[in-house]
Amino acid sequence: MTDLLDAMRSTASAVTRQLDALLPEAAGPRGQVVQAMRYATLGGGKRLRPFLVVATARLFDVRDPRALRVAAALEMVHCYSLVHDDLPAMDNSDLRRGNPTVHRKFDEATAILAGDGLLTEAFGVLSHPDTHKDPAVRALLVQELAAAAGAAGMVGGQMIDISPEREDLDLDGVTELQRLKTGALIDNACQSGAILGQADDPSRQALAAFTADLGLAFQIADDLLDTEGSSAELGKPTGQDVAAGKATFVSLLGPKGARDKAVRLVDSAVEHLNSFGEKADLLRQTAHFVIERKS
Amino acid sequence: MTDLLDAMRSTASAVTRQLDALLPEAAGPRGQVVQAMRYATLGGGKRLRPFLVVATARLFDVRDPRALRVAAALEMVHCYSLVHDDLPAMDNSDLRRGNPTVHRKFDEATAILAGDGLLTEAFGVLSHPDTHKDPAVRALLVQELAAAAGAAGMVGGQMIDISPEREDLDLDGVTELQRLKTGALIDNACQSGAILGQADDPSRQALAAFTADLGLAFQIADDLLDTEGSSAELGKPTGQDVAAGKATFVSLLGPKGARDKAVRLVDSAVEHLNSFGEKADLLRQTAHFVIERKS
Numbered sequence: 001m002t003d004l005l006d007a008m009r010s011t012a013s014a015v016t017r018q019l020d021a022l023l024p025e026a027a028g029p030r031g032q033v034v035q036a037m038r039y040a041t042l043g044g045g046k047r048l049r050p051f052l053v054v055a056t057a058r059l060f061d062v063r064d065p066r067a068l069r070v071a072a073a074l075e076m077v078h079c080y081s082l083v084h085d086d087l088p089a090m091d092n093s094d095l096r097r098g099n100p101t102v103h104r105k106f107d108e109a110t111a112i113l114a115g116d117g118l119l120t121e122a123f124g125v126l127s128h129p130d131t132h133k134d135p136a137v138r139a140l141l142v143q144e145l146a147a148a149a150g151a152a153g154m155v156g157g158q159m160i161d162i163s164p165e166r167e168d169l170d171l172d173g174v175t176e177l178q179r180l181k182t183g184a185l186i187d188n189a190c191q192s193g194a195i196l197g198q199a200d201d202p203s204r205q206a207l208a209a210f211t212a213d214l215g216l217a218f219q220i221a222d223d224l225l226d227t228e229g230s231s232a233e234l235g236k237p238t239g240q241d242v243a244a245g246k247a248t249f250v251s252l253l254g255p256k257g258a259r260d261k262a263v264r265l266v267d268s269a270v271e272h273l274n275s276f277g278e279k280a281d282l283l284r285q286t287a288h289f290v291i292e293r294k295s
Numbered sequence: 296m297t298d299l300l301d302a303m304r305s306t307a308s309a310v311t312r313q314l315d316a317l318l319p320e321a322a323g324p325r326g327q328v329v330q331a332m333r334y335a336t337l338g339g340g341k342r343l344r345p346f347l348v349v350a351t352a353r354l355f356d357v358r359d360p361r362a363l364r365v366a367a368a369l370e371m372v373h374c375y376s377l378v379h380d381d382l383p384a385m386d387n388s389d390l391r392r393g394n395p396t397v398h399r400k401f402d403e404a405t406a407i408l409a410g411d412g413l414l415t416e417a418f419g420v421l422s423h424p425d426t427h428k429d430p431a432v433r434a435l436l437v438q439e440l441a442a443a444a445g446a447a448g449m450v451g452g453q454m455i456d457i458s459p460e461r462e463d464l465d466l467d468g469v470t471e472l473q474r475l476k477t478g479a480l481i482d483n484a485c486q487s488g489a490i491l492g493q494a495d496d497p498s499r500q501a502l503a504a505f506t507a508d509l510g511l512a513f514q515i516a517d518d519l520l521d522t523e524g525s526s527a528e529l530g531k532p533t534g535q536d537v538a539a540g541k542a543t544f545v546s547l548l549g550p551k552g553a554r555d556k557a558v559r560l561v562d563s564a565v566e567h568l569n570s571f572g573e574k575a576d577l578l579r580q581t582a583h584f585v586i587e588r589k590s
Contacts, residue, residue: 028471029454030475090404109385112384112407123437124437124438136430139424140430145418150415155328155415158408159325159408163324166324
């Protein structure tokens, strides 16, 4: 795992530098929304989605600097979703990665605008000629991110998560919720790496099968951490889903059943990478990391 | 003006049909966010930005059906900005176009998500192959909309509008605020029509000069309506800027000074259209309409 952790740390630093460059501070009264966008994105995090972009792009011999712009765009979308999900009208969270959430650090209006600004900027980055010389690649990156992040993807998942029906979801319902809320963007990370590498359809399908399992395993691990992890390690409150009476993989399957399912999903995920041979070792290790992490 | 009003009404209907087709209802618990997105976009409005897209596209012989997808995408962005601006943490408005605002009709969380969903979907529509066969056109449409709508455009303008410095802005400050908050998207409407028509640089520059004047004239007319118009005609509360002690073109120039400035701006705007000859008559009439409208 040491190699993986080194690679993840190195990509995380590079993505932070890329975000810093893509979000320069602005003067005058509009400066506050840019400050909030920077606060929301530069404060750390695992940078799992950016790492999946970079690791997948390497499968197709795309060099890291090119993948990092796309990785940063995806991280902007991930961070915007956290900023809006943390708002009082949604999860009402005060803490994120051990720091005050954006609406606590600034105010609610600034948090709403910062999220809007990050979502918008992500599409600006993907469509910019610096991202890829072929405009067909840029347009496809935009199209697939919009599909993954919109009402039929991440936004739809968040809607289910706050719906009155949320408490009573069965296993299929929770699976569908998480497929949209977290799975769609995780899948998009790998697909974006593949699009950058102008990968063929069988490769993209293999990666879609990989991320379908990986995304679910990631969420089960998240549910386990929410039940068993410590708030100090996670940098955010724990036990919130249980307190809210929300059905989760852990409440539906029990801790052991959930852990077993996550392990099976990771085994299945890595099998979908067979056609890539040794080149996919980093993605294989990432899949194992996803269910072994402590935060 | 009869021709113009007929053309505007006809485009408004066509855009509403296009939005209806682009935002199909969804089943299950995520259906609510789609309902809210439809509520936010299908309830009418002048559809000024869509009309500018269509009228500009016609200058370059782009047929209406092609321009309508782009027009609908821009209207999604305009409507998302209204939904978020109306939120309690921002303008806290209960009424929009004579109907309850989205967070009043549904709830705050749904309104935040509906705005997010509309912004995301707009980029999905622009990047989709149905919008234009040339991916360079699609990528450029995305890039320019992101620039117009983001922190250096509309979102930045809204940030200024709710900033502590807002009350004390001078004429330059109010001009800059409105250039970002409303001007950027009005400019983008004409630029998008030109991009669709693969217009040359001089044409795009002439249109940029046209919209710089038009956007400002539009805002001055808005300020005048906020001071002098009736809430019933506008379908939203009036006098709010005055009540909030916000500097506006009317408070800084007086009603007569503001009206004179708007007339001068429209005269200047239409001069920038000279190179287009008779073909630009619809845009010329639109500029006059913008300061003569009653809502």
